[in-house]
Amino acid sequence: MSWMSQNHHDTWPGQKRNHGTFLSAGVYILALTLVALVLGCAKPTIKASPCPVGVHAASAPPGAYIDQGALLDYDRLVPTPESRRSVDEGYNRHILENPGLFEQLYHDATHGNQRAAWLVCQLEATARSGGAAIARYLASLRCQTIVNCKIDLDKLPFSQTTASGQRILSELAAGLHAEAERLELQNELVSNTLVLLVGVRLASQIKVSLPPLSSVPTSGTMAVDQAAIASVRVPGATQSFGSMSSFKRALGRAGPGKEWHHIVEQTPGNLSRFGPARLHSTDNVIVLDASTHRAISGFYSSVRDFTRGLTVRQWLNTQSFEAQWTYGVKLLRDFGIVP
Amino acid sequence: MTTTAELLEEYRQNAIRHATASKTGKYKVVNHAHDELARISHHFRRGGTELQQTLLTLLDDVEPPVRLWAATHALEFAPDKSLPVLRALAAGSPGIVRHDAEMTLVQWDKGELLPLP
Numbered sequence: 001m002s003w004m005s006q007n008h009h010d011t012w013p014g015q016k017r018n019h020g021t022f023l024s025a026g027v028y029i030l031a032l033t034l035v036a037l038v039l040g041c042a043k044p045t046i047k048a049s050p051c052p053v054g055v056h057a058a059s060a061p062p063g064a065y066i067d068q069g070a071l072l073d074y075d076r077l078v079p080t081p082e083s084r085r086s087v088d089e090g091y092n093r094h095i096l097e098n099p100g101l102f103e104q105l106y107h108d109a110t111h112g113n114q115r116a117a118w119l120v121c122q123l124e125a126t127a128r129s130g131g132a133a134i135a136r137y138l139a140s141l142r143c144q145t146i147v148n149c150k151i152d153l154d155k156l157p158f159s160q161t162t163a164s165g166q167r168i169l170s171e172l173a174a175g176l177h178a179e180a181e182r183l184e185l186q187n188e189l190v191s192n193t194l195v196l197l198v199g200v201r202l203a204s205q206i207k208v209s210l211p212p213l214s215s216v217p218t219s220g221t222m223a224v225d226q227a228a229i230a231s232v233r234v235p236g237a238t239q240s241f242g243s244m245s246s247f248k249r250a251l252g253r254a255g256p257g258k259e260w261h262h263i264v265e266q267t268p269g270n271l272s273r274f275g276p277a278r279l280h281s282t283d284n285v286i287v288l289d290a291s292t293h294r295a296i297s298g299f300y301s302s303v304r305d306f307t308r309g310l311t312v313r314q315w316l317n318t319q320s321f322e323a324q325w326t327y328g329v330k331l332l333r334d335f336g337i338v339p
Numbered sequence: 340m341t342t343t344a345e346l347l348e349e350y351r352q353n354a355i356r357h358a359t360a361s362k363t364g365k366y367k368v369v370n371h372a373h374d375e376l377a378r379i380s381h382h383f384r385r386g387g388t389e390l391q392q393t394l395l396t397l398l399d400d401v402e403p404p405v406r407l408w409a410a411t412h413a414l415e416f417a418p419d420k421s422l423p424v425l426r427a428l429a430a431g432s433p434g435i436v437r438h439d440a441e442m443t444l445v446q447w448d449k450g451e452l453l454p455l456p
Contacts, residue, residue, distance in 0.1 A: 291363075298364020299435075303373040305411040306442040308453040311366075334438035 065107040065163050068100045072108065078115040099159035106164035124171045131175025233286050240277040247280045259293040260285050263328035264321055265300060265313065274321050284325070292337060299331065343393060350379045351397065351405050358404035361435045380412040391416050398424050403436045411443055415454065422447075 076088035077095065095101045108116035156172075159165035234251060241247040244266065254260045263286065264270060266279045278284065288296070300313045307315040316324050332338045341349075353372040360368035383394040395417060397409035410424040425447075428440035446452040 295362060295364035298366040298369075299361060301364075301366035302361060302369040304439055304442065305408060306439060306446045306452065309377075311370075330441075331438065334433050334435065336433055 065103055065110055067107050068104040070101055070104040072101065072104055072116070074113070074115045077105075078119055097157040099157075099162045099165055102158070102168075103162045103164045106167065123168065127168050127171040128175030128178075131172040131177070132179035134172075135176045135179035234282040238281055238283050240281040242276050242280070244280050244285075247285060251282075254287045257290055258287050259290045261288040261293050261296065263332070264324040265316075265328075267313065267317070269317050270321075270324070278321060288337065292335065296331060296335060343390070346379055346382060347393065347397070350376060350383075350394075350408070351400065351402065353379070354404040354408040355402055357408070358435055376408055376412075380408075384412060384416065395420060403428060403431070407436050407440055407443075410440075414443075414447065414452070 072095065073091065076091040095105055105116055106120060109120040110117075156169070158168050239250065241250060244260075248260070262279060263284050264274070264279060266276075270279060300316075301311050303309060303311055304315075316327060319327075329338065353375040357369055357372035357376065360366075360372065380394070383390045391413070394409055394413055397405050398413070398420060400406050400409065406424050407428055410421040410428075413421045414425075422444075425440045425444050428436055429444055431437050431440075443452065
């Protein structure tokens with residue numbers, strides 16, 4: 001199966017064949033990045049959908065893209081015959097990986113720069129196609145049966161804090177969601193991946209028929225436990241992250257003498273079963289005194305009378321997220337941390 | 340040769356050590372104490388009625404962790420005497436002993452408390 005296809009009639013006029021494709025180098029690099037997300041998958045098909053030559057600025061994506069004051073060299077991004085330049089792959093990669101320059105590209109696309117608009121059109125089509133490929137990967141038998149199936153979203157360079165980064169991630173998520181609906185996927189991996197791509201708020205808007213995104217179960221007991229941890233929880237709406245480093249980047253340090261504590265531990269087994277978004281969520285990560293955190297972590301490594309020779313961590317390993325969360329809050333209560 | 344009284348005292352000390360080290364997360368100490376408790380309890384549980392009765396004397400021990408472990412280890416041959424002790428500990432003040440007692444009862448009630456070797 002081909003992993004990339006294109007229609008050469010949709011390329012910018014006069015653009016030279018580049019490494020066997022008529023795609024712009026930026027699109028080519030984005031497609032490669034998306035393929036890298038589904039490592040281990042059979043080569044996915046990521047198509048660059050047609051973008052009309054001379055795409056009009058009015059068809060460029062809406063949004064308040066901020067002018068960064070950067071002057072992009074479009075002769076290196078989308079060369080014309082007149083420019084007598086070849087596509088500069090390194091420069092394309094630089095634009096994709098730099099949130100400020102990527103924002104500038106979007107700003108230019110919405111302010112009359114036709115080459116920018118064409119490039120954005122192709123990038124977004126590729127992102128949607130990449131999202132669909134991710135959905136197919138998540139739906140594959142391999143992904144449903146192999147424990148370590150996951151999408152390494154840290155490979156994506158786009159920022160969730162810029163309008164352009166949010167836009168391209170939304171396109172990726174939209175492609176994923178559309179394909180997930182077509183395949184009638186109803187699994188947790190899809191919803192977790194959506195959360196990782198665009199955050200809980202936007203994923204909730206995109207999601208129509210997928211299971212609830214809430215990272216914390218809502219049974220009666222759990223609701224009581226949620227109230228119990230209010231004193232040690234990060235205030236505000238639930239936030240979920242693709243990694244603990246992302247969590248810390250967004251929320252900072254726990255504070256002097258404090259440490260972040262996962263109620264449901266971030267063990268390899270839990271990460272693969274529940275997904276990083278569910279573990280690295282403000283419903284699951286709380287602030288504890290460093291000494292208390294060490295005591296509780298040590299407790300999870302200890303053998304109790306009720307675990308019959310297993311450590312608490314091993315004993316919990318096969319239990320559901322809800323059961324582990326309930327147990328974790330009970331332990332906090334018995335350590336005198338929450339009421 | 341270690342006497343029964345000495346073994347009983349060793350059992351008591353390990354039960355107390357298990358609870359004390361649990362409070363600070365010193366799991367290696369905790370787990371070593373657990374292994375010692377398992378070893379000594381095996382001697383009492385598998386040593387006949389007389390030794391089992393000796394273990395039951397710890398159900399009235401002044402130290403809650405000792406009562407907890409003795410009740411847990413005696414569940415298989417004296418549930419009628421062990422369960423009230425565990426229930427009393429589970430209703431006590433918050434702490435690790437209460438936690439362990441509650442969890443032991445939960446597992447017992449669900450029939451998921453695996454038999455001891």
